[in-house]
Amino acid sequence: MAHPDTPPTKHWDFSVDVEQIGWLTLDVKDNSVNVLSREVIGELETLVTHIENLGKAGTLVGVVLLSAKSGFIAGADISEFDQMSDPAVLPEALKRTHAIFQRIEDLRLPFVCGISGFCVGGGLELALACHYRIAVNDDATKLGFPEVNLGIFPGFAGTGRSIRQAGPVDAMQLMLTGKILRAKQAKALNLVDKLVRHPDQLRWEGRKAVLSKRKSEPAPLAKRALAFGPIRGRVAERMREEARKKARKENYPAPFALIDLFEKYGDDPKQMIAHEIDAFVPLMASPTAQNLRRVFFLSESLKRLGVKGKDKPKFTRVHVVGAGVMGGDIAAWCAYRGMMVTLQDMDMERIKPALDRAKKMFKKRLKTKQAVDAAMSRLEPDVEGKGIPRCDVLIEAVVEKLEIKQQIFSDAEQRLKPSAIMATNTSSIELERIAEALDNPSRLIGLHFFNPVAQLPLVEVIKSTLNDEESIRVGASFVLAIGKSPVVVKSAPGFLVNRALMPYMLEAVDRVEKGESPEQLDAAAVAFGMPMGPIELMDTVGLDVGAFVAKELGQKVPQDSRFAKLIAAGKLGRKTGEGFYKWEDGKAIKEKAPPHGNLPGLGRDLVQPLVDTAEVIVAEGVVESADMADIGMILGTGFAPFLGGPLKARQDGRA
Template identity: 80%
Template sequence: MEDRALVQSDNSKSPPTTKHWHFETDVEGIGWLTLDVEGSSVNVLSREVIAELEEVVTHIEGLAKAGDIAGVVLLSGKPGGYVAGADISEFDQMSDPAILPEALKRTHAVFQRIEDLKVPFVTGINGFCVGGGLELALACHYRIAVNSEATKIGFPEVKLGIFPGFGGTGRSIRQAGPIDAMQLMLTGRNLRASQAKRLNLVDKLVRHPDTLRWEARKAILSKRKASPAPFSKRAMAMGPLKGRVADRMRDETAKKVNKAHYPAPFALIDLFEKHGDNPKAMSEAEIDAFVPLMGSDTAQNLRRVFFLSEAFKKQGAKPKPQFSRVHVVGAGVMGGDIAAWCALRGLAVTLQDMDMDRIKPALDRAKGLFKKRLKTRQAVDAAMSRLEADVEGKGIPRCDVLIEAVVEKLDVKREIFEAAEKRLKPGAIMATNTSSIELERIAEGLENPARLIGLHFFNPVAQLPLVEVIQSKLNDEASIRVGCSFVLAIGKSPVVVKSAPGFLVNRALMPYMLAAVERVENGESPEQLDAAAVAFGMPMGPIELMDTVGLDVGASVARELGREVPEGSRFAKLVADGKLGRKTGQGFYRWENGKAQKAKAPPHANLPGLGRDLVQPLVDTTEIIVSEGVVADADHADIGMIFGTGFAPFLGGPLKARQDGKA
């Protein structure tokens, strides 16, 4: 039912004139409040937006006191999006401790005024409702959400080095209970609408956005109000249980992040331990705990990473190209996983290799990925139907993108592209996943060598977000933009890199890994070196990383960079014996079920200091790469190393860390 006809403005008591909020009442006395932030594609809660909300709430309070309103419905004026949270562009200014506390108190106060209204205040959620957007929704009396893939509900603040600061800590615990609410805040993960309803963060689901207004009207007229979490859940924050739950959260969090590097989750747990049994007190205490986090080095660097990653999303071609079919040549670990990722992202994929015996393991791995990432059997089956074995290469003429991902042998790659070029349709991307060979050498035999670009993915494909888009001296800017568009279309982050040995990531990584291997050859403990790198802030140590990349790949890249593996070394012997690391079950470590089996690391007086020494070759090489113009600037280098290697995001990347004296 189209119920906009219900809305008829009553001008007898006019609402304040505001840019971002629009308020009107209908014949039933229902107030319709719409947030539509001017000049922005998404709704964000800037200081100006909050200031206007104060005016609107004052007007609503007056109507309620006079008995002139039955209730209020809050909706978004943006199609497909509710509220994306606070305005991150204001965060640097807001980190000033002379400004931030007062601004937080102001937002807390207006949200509390909404919650204290004597008339029902209902909100309808369609699309992303995250961060401050969820905090605003939780201040409302009743929440209705569209049950679609587009609706995402969560608290991502921990990824920016903070936690919810608009009263959301206590309100989420009140609604979902301490365990579920804290997990949501500590992980930063998003929920589907149905999951949010199971956690009591949403009260009702609707199937289509068009029904939001009608259901909200019914909720107002029925004076519906959300109930808090049942006592059985709230009891986990009461008495001695609260301390035990807090200790368990600290232990689990410490397994994932270092408190010295990422203080926000631990500060949130401390806040919970003090006030988790009193949601209102927890929300009020939130401000004092939040302020020091906002100005921390970690939060500032994570904001920088966020803005860089957002800027890189604008690198695609315009108008935006459409991609529907991908053909991957090479069903090994990289090729098979690239094919699986593209199928997971909704593209039709043909996967080619010499025979089905080589393709079948890739299909099996793909099914495992789909089962892990997709929630229903139907979705898994649909993804599998999009991934087709193609020994004869029948998919080449139909594809929009061809990706070669075979062994690092120049003659093999040349042969593949010379044959494929004759069969590809005009405009199709022709790309190599080479990890180290210059594109100009691969393209020598092509009729149109300018057509070949590099799309260098990283292992494991499903986890690492970076794809290096390699530009040779033969490429024009347009082909690189189209390559960036494809990377963005499959949910990855493109960084443009000029064709040079090792490009960016491998060239910077190899001196780091080889220096660590040399230390192992000289008798140092691989476990200790890995532990030191992790203590510094790396996601894994250099020896485990070499095993993960593959010792054969490492040796090949080392040769491309002019670094031969010494004959008679342990490294050379492992490669000669086919002990190539994780993929063969044995390398520097023995591997079981995808995990390195490590002995206990020997003690060391200063593990972070040793880790800093270990990463110096990486930082030095990254600086050289920028000076040579292989990437556009230090920002590109930093984001590439963070997304491609996991280099300590809390430090802002290797060059930012050096600038700050931390690497």
Template identity: 70%
Template sequence: MALPELKNWRFDVDFEQIGWLTIDTPGAGVNTLSREAIVELETIVSHVEELANGREILGVVLLSGKESGFIAGADISEFDAMSDYSILPEALRRTHAIFQRIENLKVPFVAGIHGFCLGGGLELALACHYRIAVNNDKTRIGFPEVNLGIFPGFGGTGRSVRQAGPIDAMQIMLTGRLLKAGAARGMGLVDRLVRHRDNLRWEGRKAVLQKRQSKPAPFIKRLMALGPARPYLVNKLREETAKKVSREHYPAPYALIDLFEKHGDDWRTMSAGEISAFVPLMGSETATNLRRVFFLSEGLKKQGLRGERKPQFNRVHVVGAGVMGGDIAAWCALRGLSVTLQDLDMERIRPALERAKKLFQKRLKKSREVAAAMARLEADVEGKGISRADVIIEAVVEKLEIKHKVFLDLEAKAKPTAILATNTSSIELERIAEGMQDPSRLIGLHFFNPVAQLPLVEVIRSRFNTDAEVALGASFALAISKSPVIVRSAPGFLVNRVLMPYMLGAVERVEKGESKELIDAAAIAFGMPMGPIELMDTVGLDVGKSVAQELGHPVPEGSKFAALVNAGKLGRKTGSGFYTWEKGKAQKGPVPEHPDLASLGRELVKPLVDTTEIVVAENVVASADLADIGVILGTGFAPFLGGPTKARHDGKA
């Protein structure tokens, strides 16, 4: 049987009778398993079966033709159409059958993995007989489906339990955590590691000739899926999941646990049971909204300079070593840039260096990598790094006269091509740029606290800026793995503008005697990641007061809020604010009973939703879509609702 012309795959058999199958999705930067690709794969599998039956092939090695990696998963752009109940079950059954035919082949079928191997890509790899992966920092292996409101649907639930054991397999599926190659090898998801992508063909050839077969997890690792141990594990999984999300808001992880509870003792039955459990999730409101959030987030990557004009950023200089400035500097160093950090003296810089080391130790693990990151972060009291920097970020106290002085000095010393940026949280750029020889050079790069956790950077555009200058700022945000949202210079910009009425409304309730624990619990019941009082403490009461004043909401003297600020009790960073803080955690009392926490939460969040619509109407952001993704990334606003304007449209807020 001759193969028809293929769009997504290439297949040929060499002189040693080894088949080489390459996936190369046309017109895309990453490979995906589209419906067309799966239909073509079915044809290829039939061809391989014929060759194997005729003893014309010894085995197959599956590789990727993309620099970016193996397979990034199913084609998410098809998910809305696939949600149709008349289409999805049969499509899933067909894919299950194809993957099972691969596993049933009489000859070895080997996967060679580099870069991203995610979702459906990992499910295909697990159906192969043997898996080889490149052991470098670019390789990432995992099941991120839970972030889209679903779980693996191509047989990956059962096969991952078979290979990694129930504890590890369920953890990676429930969290969406991506593994490095070494961790995947330790779990049993990968069988062999190589140093470079060029080694995949050689190792794949040897795996075919030696008829290598992956081994399932040892019995001791599979024990928790059997007999009375499984109910215990199921209860623990539900307890841990409930600490993070509710079943009402995010049904997918609970549906996965239910599937494991029912069929976890037999990986084949668990894989087959995916189909009936998966179908209702795909068309759910949560999954639909999470897909929207995904596409909005992906769209932010198009805001930087593109093509030949793509800039290179090597050196960053940060002025101000406080919590924000120090953490911005640490993040840039973590992302591989050389950073100089300036403040008035070493006493002010030293705490930032200590926090940076803790971040590096947490993220990088290996001591040599931590040392290298620390070497990239240099204390610079005298500001010697200014003249060499490609990007200069001011993060001093939120006082206009001080910012003026800083930028007059920076403009005189910086090289002409350097980005000059302020991390102001609320002051319009036009006011900061007064007195500069070229005010068009100043843009805003507004990061959010904690910098290492929140992905958003507001790229602030003043009336002096050109498109190119703003796009350059967005390019820098993307270069350090942040998500840029372009915002017009206006008091509070986007996130602080919508947050402040919400937070101050909650503070006002506390001032009147309502329980801060109840208020925070209600916001979380609505779907916020953190309550407004705890958030105010996290942001810093001094910052909150300053932003409130900038937005025309002065904090009344004699209020509890003002008294805390005057006493230096500024929240998390000082160990005391509305809450007492110990080891970075707010110490909360019991939550008073309330008949409808979620309803109270909607009431609390209403000022945020209302203000988002006002911001869109005032063209502070270009669209409601950008407002939604900006507020989600900057505040954690319930992603399962799709953003504040989407939630208002759907009657959910």
């Protein structure tokens, strides 16, 4: 029951039972997840004072911290970050939170937390301030520090406490990569002390931990020794080398600032915590952090594009026509996400390579043979198309020939149930042309996936002049159901991503034709912030595909060009082992790039056609806003997230 003197709070519940155990439960109002907003932290401060007073009065033996929601705590409230980034506000707010967490750690009575669901960012930092941590060992429980994805690092004293518990190398890796751990992995790193099988066991185990006065032990000395003396400098330099492979310091300063902090104070967790705020504050207001927050909110906004409420459709069966690389990988991804999938092509010989690739992907992503076998059983070869009448979604992913696509949909329309989605994965043909063969052309939408399907999160949901809003919302719901991000695009040649990419890629190819080094051009694009250079990208897409899309967009490939000659010789890039580069084991074999005085500047010149075309696409209304163009290009091409997208970069004078 609630203690009579408990101060009233909006987001927390505190009660004391007959054994004098305090039960502190977080349930943030008007929010689907628990977040540590300034209001929530302010209320925690009030309750910590109350708990301290009860402890002094001898009427409380310990506290168990739990969540009333399915997840524990999803971190700080990101919606407050913009106002919090003010250097006049942020340091004091951080000092206040540091002090509250320290008071929890300093309590003389046991303070235990029970973790179910996600426990990330500030949520994990609060858990680490507790004396003992119990977590549910299931797939839903996730622990980690994803702050690096927002251009910062842990700021609620998580740097020092994680190093104390997990040791310097494991803790720093966790913070530098943003990797999310399962409960079992977190226990192996000493971030969790005990595992239970079910959330219902958290209260009982929390009670036992309080009554037994259990307390977590720090990492063993052998682990902590890697932060002592001169060895720490060498460890820090290795971390910098790894960080440089992934990002440039000027583009993503947070990992390098964290490594600097570790190099100075990593042998003393208390000193690391004491100096954490000084290193954290400049990052929060940096352009990188501001742009990454914008990208986060734009990504979240895409989740609202689907059907809401009781009318939300359910997708259990998918039928894919075309077992080539794209079709096969779409089918595999849907099976991986738990759907029953039938995969159709002309014969088993064409379907078998797709099944082999699927098994390889399942083995990589699913940890047990049982899970891999279950996923494979959901992916069924279907030469005769028997899955069509039963499916909720039909996706066509065959060769880019109008007549073939029209024939597939014309035949399927007669067999599909009325509620089924009918979708094409065309990369360039307008939907209106494909739909000419249909009795009800308004049924056909586009779902344009990107290669490799398992890695790229974007799916363009293509809306023709024949579609109504509802069919597009249902399409977006399906994209969200398979864990991808939908961006709605009007049916126009090349849609958004291909149309913006192609001038960028062809301009780079033209430079190679004129004698410039492909290695240097690729290095320049990467220095600018692209994940891959334009020549390597053309090889990855396939020179034949690039030439086809260029033709669809009205751009010519001269017959006497090296590009045309490579295609004529069957050297189509990565898939044939040679294009502009030779390829071995999926990697381009490159010569050393010649020196250049300003690689990022050259990269900026290279991306100009992409930025210019994105502006035209928005002006023509192909996407509804510059925001949608930016998030589409980031998710579909990996365009430098730290710049906020091509149009935000131009607005800021950085592209």
